[in-house]
Amino acid sequence: MSVQTKTAHYPLTPVAQKFILHWGEMGTRWGINRTVAQVHALLFVSPRPLPADEIAETLAVARSNVSTSLRELQGWRIVRVVHVLGDRRDHFESIKDVWEIFRIVSEERKRREIDPTLRVLDECVQEVKTNPQGDPYTRERLTDMREFLNAMSGLFDEAIRMPAGALKGVLKLRGKVVTMLGKKAV
Amino acid sequence: MSVQTKTAHYPLTPVAQKFILHWGEMGTRWGINRTVAQVHALLFVSPRPLPADEIAETLAVARSNVSTSLRELQGWRIVRVVHVLGDRRDHFESIKDVWEIFRIVSEERKRREIDPTLRVLDECVQEVKTNPQGDPYTRERLTDMREFLNAMSGLFDEAIRMPAGALKGVLKLRGKVVTMLGKKAV
DNA sequence: CAGTCGTTTTGGTAATTTCTGAATGGAGAG
DNA sequence: CTCTCCATTCAGAAATTACCAAAACGACTG
Numbered sequence: 295m296s297v298q299t300k301t302a303h304y305p306l307t308p309v310a311q312k313f314i315l316h317w318g319e320m321g322t323r324w325g326i327n328r329t330v331a332q333v334h335a336l337l338f339v340s341p342r343p344l345p346a347d348e349i350a351e352t353l354a355v356a357r358s359n360v361s362t363s364l365r366e367l368q369g370w371r372i373v374r375v376v377h378v379l380g381d382r383r384d385h386f387e388s389i390k391d392v393w394e395i396f397r398i399v400s401e402e403r404k405r406r407e408i409d410p411t412l413r414v415l416d417e418c419v420q421e422v423k424t425n426p427q428g429d430p431y432t433r434e435r436l437t438d439m440r441e442f443l444n445a446m447s448g449l450f451d452e453a454i455r456m457p458a459g460a461l462k463g464v465l466k467l468r469g470k471v472v473t474m475l476g477k478k479a480v
Numbered sequence: 481m482s483v484q485t486k487t488a489h490y491p492l493t494p495v496a497q498k499f500i501l502h503w504g505e506m507g508t509r510w511g512i513n514r515t516v517a518q519v520h521a522l523l524f525v526s527p528r529p530l531p532a533d534e535i536a537e538t539l540a541v542a543r544s545n546v547s548t549s550l551r552e553l554q555g556w557r558i559v560r561v562v563h564v565l566g567d568r569r570d571h572f573e574s575i576k577d578v579w580e581i582f583r584i585v586s587e588e589r590k591r592r593e594i595d596p597t598l599r600v601l602d603e604c605v606q607e608v609k610t611n612p613q614g615d616p617y618t619r620e621r622l623t624d625m626r627e628f629l630n631a632m633s634g635l636f637d638e639a640i641r642m643p644a645g646a647l648k649g650v651l652k653l654r655g656k657v658v659t660m661l662g663k664k665a666v
Numbered sequence: 667c668a669g670t671c672g673t674t675t676t677g678g679t680a681a682t683t684t685c686t687g688a689a690t691g692g693a694g695a696g
Numbered sequence: 697c698t699c700t701c702c703a704t705t706c707a708g709a710a711a712t713t714a715c716c717a718a719a720a721c722g723a724c725t726g
Contacts, residue, residue, distance in 0.1 A: 307614035309604050313622060316600045323593055325511045327714070338625075341617035346672075356716045361673060382725080383671065390621065392628040407509055414502045418495050428493040431527035435576065436499060439524075442578040445651040465631040513684070532703075542686045547704060568694080569702065 306352060310339050314353070329355055330363040334373065334388055338395075343376045343385035371398050393458040401454055408447055415440040492538060496525050500539070515541055516549040520559065520574060524581075529562045529571035557584050579644040587640055594633055601626040 306314070314335040321331025332353055337344060344352075350360040364386055367373035372395050375384045389395050419440055422433045456464070492500070500521040507517025518539055523530060530538075536546045550572055553559035558581050561570045575581050605626055608619045642650070 307608075307618070309608045309614055309622070310618055312600065312607075313604050316597065320593060320597055323511050325509045329714080339615075339618040339621045341615050357672095358674085358717080359715060362715095365673085390624075392624050396628070396632070407506060411502065411506055414498065418499050421498075422493075422495045428495055429525075429527050432493070432496055432525040435525045436495070438576075438578050442582070446582070449651060465635060515684075543702095544687075544704075544706095545685055548685090551704085 310336075313339060327363065327366070329353070329359055330366050333360060333363040334367055337367075337373060337386055337388035338390070340387075343378065343387040345381070345383040345385050347383075349386070370402050391458060393461050397454055400450070404447065404450060408443060412440065412443055412447065415443065496522075499525060513549065513552070515539070515545055516552050519546060519549040520553055523553075523559060523572055523574035524576070526573075529564065529573040531567070531569040531571050533569070535572070556588055577644060579647055583640055586636070590633065590636060594629060598626065598629055598633065601629065 314332050317335035318328040318332040321334075322328050332355075333349055336349060336352060346360045346364060347357060349364075350357045353360070364373060367386075367388075368375075372389050373386055374389075376387055378385050389398070415436060418436050419433070422428050422436065426433070500518050503521035504514040504518040507520075508514050519535055522535060522538060532546045532550060533543055535550075536543045539546070550559060553572075553574075554561075558575050559572055560575075562573055564571050575584070601622060604622050605619070608614050608622065612619070
């Protein structure tokens, strides 16, 4: 009863706690489970990989819930298992490079959400083209939307392939990017 | 009893229906109420502004629900009221320019979600700086995250200010944007 | 084999979100 | 003023989602 785990409890500093809670809230706004986001936040700030039971204790959620959350995070490829000598348990760590996290998550969401939407729009445009009984205005709207998403999608694919270094360069150009692109584009 | 409305029912074509349903699903994934997204989709493809009761009938949801959804969409500034001669009722129409929709929604989400996150991160970094008892590693992670979000935020602010025309130009450059930015950046 | 660990399933509850129907209020017509 | 039409608000119902504890299972280990 009293003895809980063999690992020392990971005490959250107030700052870490604040960050984790906020991250959890943000998660929910973006359609991500609160606990999943919290687990990620915890692993992100943790200086060492953590085993599932320690995560559960720290966040005060059920062990099984953590298991599911870790699974989900691994599905997004931003958390991975590592092993610690002398410990049989799996330990988990988050990717630490913020650009990398952003890149991977964006890619994944695009794949899961934008790409299917593009497929649906393609079907819609196709159907309305072969069977043009619907409103021509509607048809135009759907085509517009498809073109837009398609273009953004392509642009995104490019941008996302930039290495972290290049990004830092681009970010230094603040105030000039639009001008640059504008000139070339016109 | 039998007489329902004075407006003709707006019959959804299969294609419009498909789009609206999919848009609704996508909405839920992005933390947007399904009905809200559906109302928006309907208005987006509709060749004319629609009154609330017609929307309710078309989507088969309660009138009050539509009212709330329209309110929300107006809050996002992508739907507005217009009036039709000889009709007392408010009619609603969506912005039709896809880039404009994207721009406005992105701006709004940034304002509501990213900016507050930046504030929290600032506070965290501040606290951990004045009172450095926490893990230095955690501190570094938080600083990293703040820097990243801050930079992205700035870049975004710039990009989002591009007029629709410039965007189309940029989109034509596909395959060259990264190269361009890369050269200048290094 | 017995113990540890991780995952999955199950059955149930809690919390949150969404939706509705019944008010409420207001503006214009007569 | 009263009646009608319309929009909005709000309490609670309904639905969805999140969460938990317990159990079952398999893999692996000493």
